[in-house]
Amino acid sequence: MSDDPIVQMTGIRKDFTGVRALDGVDFTLRPGEIHAVMGENGAGKSTLIKVLTGVHAPDAGRIRLDGRPVGFHGPAAAQAAGISTVYQEVNLTDNLSVAENLFAGREPRRGPFIDFRAMRRKAKALLDDIGLDLNVAAPLSSYSIAMQQLVAIARAIDVEAKVLILDEPTSSLDRDEVEVLLGVMRRLAAQGTAMVFISHFLDQVYEICDRMTVLRNGRLVGEWATADLPENELIGHMLGREAAELEQIERTVAGHRVADEAPLASAAGLGRKGSIAPYDLDVHRGEVVGLAGLLGSGRTETVRLIAGADRADSGELRLDGAKASGHNPRTAAARGIAFCPENRKTEGLVGDLTVGENMILAMQAARGWARSVPAARRDRLVAEFIEKLDIRPADPDMPVKNLSGGNQQKVLLARWMLVEPRLLILDEPTRGIDVGAKADIQRLVAELSGEGMAVLFVSAELDEVTRLSDRIAVLRDRELIAVLESESERTVEHIVDTIVAGGRHE
């Protein structure tokens, strides 16, 4: 392995309106190595990759490829320079045949015409090389998504890449398919191709990678050789402990849950195949139940079943002891469950409507379209919540898309608070927002539960979960592995230990 780096990124900074996605990040990639970029959601992994592949231009910092400074104007330029990317979604055209997808744009030709026979032969040889036996004349759509992903990788390899970036390539592959992929990666590494591997499957990272670069909140945590960084230390680095940065949230009402009171919502064996294994979970009035786990561990999937956003295919959900049948988002809302989804831009807010209009949406929906909310009452409520949540700028007529991420999140929270739900489900409410807004939202959650609302709180940040929650459900590999109840168990260390230990049982 040569020590001259093929890619060297230094001091990379990238800002997106108000949010610093990357701050002074260095990244070095050497020929023939497989290098993992690790970090939780929002840590800046994908931004770093997009800067490298020319999708985003960095605001500061330098990129050197083979020692020469470069700046790519778009993915095509990066590809021409030898940086190929395989994305999580299959970016091929499934109406064409396997062979055509492998060679589209550079088909072997005889005169002006495509030589289909030669193309099929070359396709067969290429797939053979990486251990795939497919009918290359069949349309790509007749194969499973996993196989399509492997075809995409075969295409990227054949483009003679010096640097191959694999962004979550294994998320749709099964065990055998992953083995094939890892085998291909090892062989390419032996030939000197440098690879960046992004995956939330830690076992795969440990199996294949030589080095890891860990990012957190847009900053570089460090670079380690895989052998020098045990799994629990890695998880610690990824999740971080920045308790000092946030003001301590005082739980105004501690231990407020009445011991013998029946739970507000109770899931028994609730599950959905391929999404989350059956689990039991109770939520009481005035209680905050946190959900902790790594990305992809099934946190969101767990709450989506309770919110009615996904249909469970096993178990049952009881609300106030009564079986909740025909649970869907509409009936869930009618039963007093409010769900703030993870992706606030696409699933929550309407960007072109104003702050006030966005806030009032759920309340209006609950009243039905025929009974509009009186203007005076609406203005009063909106003003009240803008003040209560400290939304800035404090202008109810501002289109919501002009607000920063943190303030958008507050608008979304205000929307659900207006309908006064009994159970509030918050999925990553503090992701990608600044520290001040985070503290505001945390304080609010504490206040709401103090007033008797039940809260299900999903967050990638363990400090936040431990600080706010009365009980913590820990997830790993789409399974609820423990519910931590006592105060001594509700610590970041204990959660990390539980996640790491949960993996060893397999």
Added chain:
Amino acid sequence: MSTHQLTERPSRSMLFDGLARYIPIGATVALLLALYGGGVANYPKFDSPQVIAKLFIDNAPLLVIAVGMTFVILSGGIDLSVGSVMAFATMACAWLTVDAGISAPLAVALVLAFGTAWGLLIGAVIHYFDVQPFIATLVGLFLFRGLTLQISDTDVSMRDVEFFQWGMVHAVDVGEIRDGGFWLPNLSFVAFAVVIVAFTVLHYTRFGRGVYAVGGSESSALLMGLPVARTKIGVYAVSGFCAALAGVLAAFATKSANPLANVGAELDAIAAVVIGGTLLTGGAGFVLGTVAGVMVWGMLNTLIAFQGNLSSWWARIAMGVLLLAFILLQRVLARSGEKRRT
């Protein structure tokens, strides 16, 4: 290496997949045969070969614009301007030869070049300004109909009639019609040539496969490094050329220009393409299917002519019903395809 060899059979058998791909066009051919059989059973002289030949005489211009439309629809677009461009091309032939005094071959060449240039322009607008093809080509629909009527609001006869005579000269003459013979003029063979070239380009060149790729998924095609801009602009240039050529064929056929000719021809072309089995969403279909689609349209008109006491609008009514049946068939097939995939 290759310790692991992964084999996967296509989730659908090749046989089924082959069939599924050909179901819409198979249905079109079956329909065509049924219409023909019905005609033969009910009307005397319907079995004359000239009935078939006439389909390719009367509908040669429609066939040509439908071929251009096939390119556009395969790429995931639509071109509403072809009817107006066609009428404008015919009128321009008349105007250039009569008023401008240009020789007929030069006029034809200019018209064809203009049609192509217009296609390039509107394709560039669609691609670079990210305008909906529907709206961008609607511009052409209004613009050229207006320009055509501006040149003349009445019929204009061609000059240089000898040149324009060439189109209807019998290229093939087999026996007397009443003895079961038939004839086909030169312009039918121009249309056939367009079909053959289109077929070759679509199936055997990078441009043609690029059209299918862009229609399958434009964003994927871009990430695969395919020349998306060139492909998208190219299909509108092809369609513009075909529309101008259809206008020239119409000039050959009638030796005169009618400013209100071909109103709605773009919609007939779209209908023929869809009935021919091309998906309106792009990425799947055959140019030979389009030929079958045009023949269905021609056959309906022929049947109505033989019946004698029906308004010619019944062809449109039947076409509407058929179109509904075919788009539903496409949806059903697409759904079953999605279900079969895991």
